[in-house]
Amino acid sequence: MEIGLTHYLFISAILFSLGLYGIITRKHAIMVLMGLELVLNAANINFIAFARFGGMNIEGHIAAIFVIILAAAEAAVALAIVLNIYQNFRHVNIDEVDNLKG
């Protein structure tokens, strides 16, 4: 079977689910961040796959680039926040950071 669009989508779907699992289950803030990176990358794979097979062409690439840029920015800010949380709570376990509790 020729490697086609669906294959790549499958990989991205699995990666996405893994990322999601990581986000939900892990306590450590940086782990959550890593899960997030996985999700973003899953999205990126989709973009490129559609660029190759779905006629999106360069536009898909550019979308992916912007996602990367966003991921970079997000990582920077998120880490800064993590550091801040650390300074405030002396730990970064986000399940204990529940100031929003109703």
Added chain:
Amino acid sequence: MTQDVMLLSIILLLVPMLSFLINIFFGDKLGRLSGIVGTTILGIDLGLAIVVAFTKLVSHADLFIIQNKIEWFNIGSIKIVVGFGVDNIAAIMLVVVTLISFLVHLFSTVYMEGDRRFPKFFAYLGLFTFSMLGIVLANNFLIMYIFWELVGISSYLLIGFWYEKKSASDASKKAFITNRIGDLGFFIGIMILFMTYGSFMFEDVFAGISSGLMPFNSSTMLTLAGIGIFMGAMGKSAQWPLHVWLPDAMEGPTPVSALIHAATMVAAGVYLVAKVFAMFTADALTFIAIIGTITAFIPATIALTQTDFKKVLAYSTVSQLGFMIMSMGVGGYTNGFFHLVTHAWFKAGLFLASGSVIHAMHHAMHHMKDHHSDPQDINNMGGLKHTMPWTYRTFLVVTLALSGIPLTSGFLSKDGILAGTLAYANLTGGWHWIIPIMGFASAGMTAFYMFRLTIVAFHGEPKTEIAKHTHENKAQIVLPLVILTVLSFWFFYSPNPIDASKGWFHASVTQPQTAVPAAYQWDFLISEKAAPAASQHLSESSHGETGQIAEAGSHSTGHYLNKLQEETHHFHLLAMILSLLIAGTGIAFAFAIYQFKVISADNLEARFKALHNFSLQKWFFDELYKATVIAGILGISKALSWFDTYVVDGIVNASAYLTRGYGKFVGLFDNIVIDGAVNLTANTTGYLGSKIRKIQTGQVQSYVVFVLLGLLIILYFFI
């Protein structure tokens, strides 16, 4: 040439204003100098007045009026045109006003010496002179009305000059308000005329009337307009029933009484009647005559018993003004105006003489440290003849003039008036005979009370220590007296001491042709030589392009002899004899009672107690007005004020109260029913919320889970 006269007149008008402005703004710096400044300015004004009068009376005798017109402002097509003009009576009045004003200024420099508001006094005198000259020079109703009011206000300021005294400020208020009542009538008259004839100018109004146009197409309205205008005169000239302010106005400084309340302002009413004489219908004239007659009679009776020096003079003034108005009313235009002029001199003389007496009394009291006696009460005087010889002499002469004794000016004018009333009564008949009868009676009383005053105050022995210590005053006070006395002799007006009709005065002041159509006028007032007056009035009143053309109206002053004048001539001798007899009787009684005490005054008083009291209490007019008009107005205002506070505002507050009550009810309903429902909902929601909020863990991850669940549901929903 006429332009020059107009220019001079305007300057003449404005010069006293200058005096006012200088004294009001720089008076404090000038101090005592302000009197000299004021007097000098008035001296200049007097010179100008003489020039203007001379030019008008001699050089321009052929012109009826020298006047100009200017458009003051306009409202689209409606133009308000005003102006000033000098006719013969104005020319004469100019001299009267400025001369008396000058003399009063001179007199006041001494009389008002040491007063705290000395400069203000001269300022107000200047303002008054300005306003009075404005009245004299007006050639239209609007300007007349404006200066009319200004005169009122300057009189207000001067009467209330010593405002620390409550009686003075009360008197000034009373004078102003009483005058305003008259002014309202004046203004209504003006409104009727303006509405009908579209102009304020005398000549336009007269032309309109003679063209037969009537206000509201009714001659009654013309009569009413005339009566309205005359009401203005009633206010200013203190005609019954508006006469009550004048005696009270004596609260003002005596020079003011001389200037305003004897010679000039109170004569303005008569002057006004003379100015608009042409517009009065027969009915209006009858009304005027009746008012004049009553005014001549009632105050004369009051003057019989008064003991205040100035009050006697005041009532005599009112009475004399009644004579003038009566004369106007019966058609005796020339004699009425003549009496105005002669009366101005001798009444000013009387007042200044009384001022001289009061001043001397004051000084004497001051000298004796007496602060309680009344310096104006004639019962405190007596024997002043010896201490104040010049004052006595001049006073005696002017008293003779007022009483109408031959060789004086008063004789000439009063005689003319009485002859006129006789002629009028003869021509009209019936109840009109009351007019001459009351006129003669008043003349007799005048002679009596004037001599009573002279005898009690000047003759006999001094009744108090104060009178003994009086002294003759300075020259500034005596000189005006002398001048006014000299002017009260006959030769200024006529070479013939018993007949004025050949003199220059009667030649200059001739009765104007009436503008009222013959149907509404006495036939004997219609000129035999029926000149086309209307067309003459019209021909001269053309506007220039700019509306600012000074031009001379040139009504011929041809002698229109009417039947009344001829008749008056016939009655001249009879009137002379009668008036002499009556005046002589009055004087004789005065001497008999007060000088020689042949008849006891106390006896008379006791016998006619009721009458005496009635006269002494001034016929209870003040009390009557207080009980009716004033109480009525105050009552209405109190009632309306109550109405406003409790009813109108009460309704407002009540509606507010009801609204509040309703609000309370609605509030209760709200609280129990609606709020109950709301609370129930809220409680339920709160309970549910307290359960559901458990979901909010505050953990980001649990939120993610819920987001995912939601996403899934949506996903499956769509698939």
Added chain:
Amino acid sequence: MLGTINFPILTWITFLPILGILIVLLVPNGKDEKGQELSKNIIRWVSLGITFLQLVLAFVIYFNFNPALTGVNDIKTFQFVEKLSWINAHLPMVGDIKIEYFLGLDGLSVPMILLTAIICFIAVFPSFGINKAVKGYFAMYLLLDLGMMGVFCALDFFLFYLFWELMLLPMYFLIGIWGGPRKEYAAIKFFIYTLVGSVFMLLVMIGLYHSTGSFNIIEMMNGHNFRPDSIFGGLNTTIRYTAFMGLFIGFAIKVPAFPFHTWLPDAHVEAPTPISVILAGVLLKMGAYGMMRIAFPIFPDAFGYFQTLIAWIGMISIVYGAFCALGQHKVGKRDFKKLIAYSSVSHMGLVLLGMASMRPEGMVGAIFQMFNHGIITAMLFMIVGVIYDRAHTRGLDDFGGLAKKMPVYTGIMAIAFFAAIGLPGMSGFISEVLVFLGAFQSYPVLTVISGLSIILGAAYMLWALQKIFFGAIPEKWQGPWDPTHTKYKTDDVNMLEKVALIPLAIIILFLGVYPNPILNLMTGSVNQFIELMRPFVYIGGSLVGM
């Protein structure tokens, strides 16, 4: 001609106070080294500066205004016009809403603009004495200023209404916060009264919009712009009469005319001096202006129907106000301000009477009377303020003999009093005469009855003058007002008060002798106005019409 060049002068003159409000609010609180509160003074002088700029602009308008262009119902001859589409929306259920930002002036409004600018400038001087919450006070003051200017400039009904309401609010606070002992009562009363008026106005405004499809006041004056099947279509319908009456009551409350006047005495008595000045000087004029600008020309047929009633209301206000001023029921506390307040009712009644006459003299007299009454009453209230500041009472029975103590003050006061009773040589005389001349032609009997006010006016004014200035000084005022000489160095009026009062006196005297500068502004417009109304109104000429 500024009217033709592209400078939005009306926007400037209206919204200049916004600038002032911003500056006033941004001034920091603080004291200088001497402990003087610097910020208060800065705020005061900024307000003075802003109002002065407004005054300058008002004079620019005055000198560039061409009286030959009449305006009124002719959109082309309005001047300084600014017309922009402002709100243009399609709303569900309501339909299209088209509101324009439409400003412009004609002969009816220019005198009012001038009056507003003068009064707002002059009233800042007595405001210097306000020491409580200065910042808030001046912000409110300037907002009030803005509202008033806007009302006189607006030619769009919605905009007019907006400014009308805008001015109401600061007034409420100015009375309610800086007022006298019963300030809350007075403020609420004022507010509710005027709000009731506004509600009527709002209802009619909406109705008019539905009938014409526009808020443009000038288009509303043309009968062709009404859809024939709309509620206000046609002529002489009951609904038009009702609407007119609604508008009339709304405006009559502001005038205020009998029987809607009772808020005025309370508001005046409780308001601080400068607010009384503005209330009497400008606010009352807005009612009469609203009638001229809106109620009468939009419903000329209804005006014709109610003309005699309006004349009656005018007459009753005149006489009734004068009697009440004389009466002042609650004896023992005869209040100077209340006297002037009732005299305002009387004098504003003259405006109504003049307008009801529908004669050029009457109308011109009415507008001129509005202007004059503004100046004269402003002066009177400031004069009351002067002694109130010193003696802390306004009771007429508490004073006496002040003429001796305060000669200059008495002189100024005399000018104001004599102007108020219509003495010739003062501006009030000319307007009164014109109103009477005009009214007499239409309603001779009513005018004669109104003439009573000439006498009553003299009675109550002179009575007050006598009470306060003549006679002996009461014991407690024998000494100087301020023995320490910190606040008042002399017993007489001080420089600040002179600066405020003397210009007004000069205006009164100048216009009394030479009224043309104001009269010329409006004669053209008034004649145009009367042309517009002529087919519908009664113009008298006989005794029968009362």
Added chain:
Amino acid sequence: MDLVTIAFYFFGALTIIFGAVVVFSKNIMYSAFSLLFTFFGIAGLYVLLNADFLAITQIMIYIGGILVLIIFGVMLTTRITGVDVKSGTMGKFQLATTGILTTVIAITLLIVFSSTKWYLKEVPAVESTVNDIGNKLLTNYLLAFEAASMLLLIAIVGAAFIARKK
């Protein structure tokens, strides 16, 4: 099985396996390093998809930038001297639920992806995409490009601000 297919499966497996390690590993350092391999696999997939520029970028930014950042973060927030570089997870119940949930999502996604009739239009392979991307970025997407640069700047400044010690 041609080379491309083999490469695909290789890179796919690399990505998924190391992704799983990232998620399931207890040791945070392991996770971090596994992430490196995941990114590497993804870069490989990009190459297979003719996205040469993206592949380079992936390696440069993710591996060179973000990953380093993450590792720094780990170092800073976890006491280095201490042994606790492990990252705790939730309780068993939560783990199970989450597992079920994510599995359901994965299956759903797979079903969706396989059942959808995608619009297919294969793009011919090009020499290099760099040129085109550059052109597009500086023409059509200039605004987005600039916005992104602003975003980065703000993120940097913001991050520095947030992270500084008070």
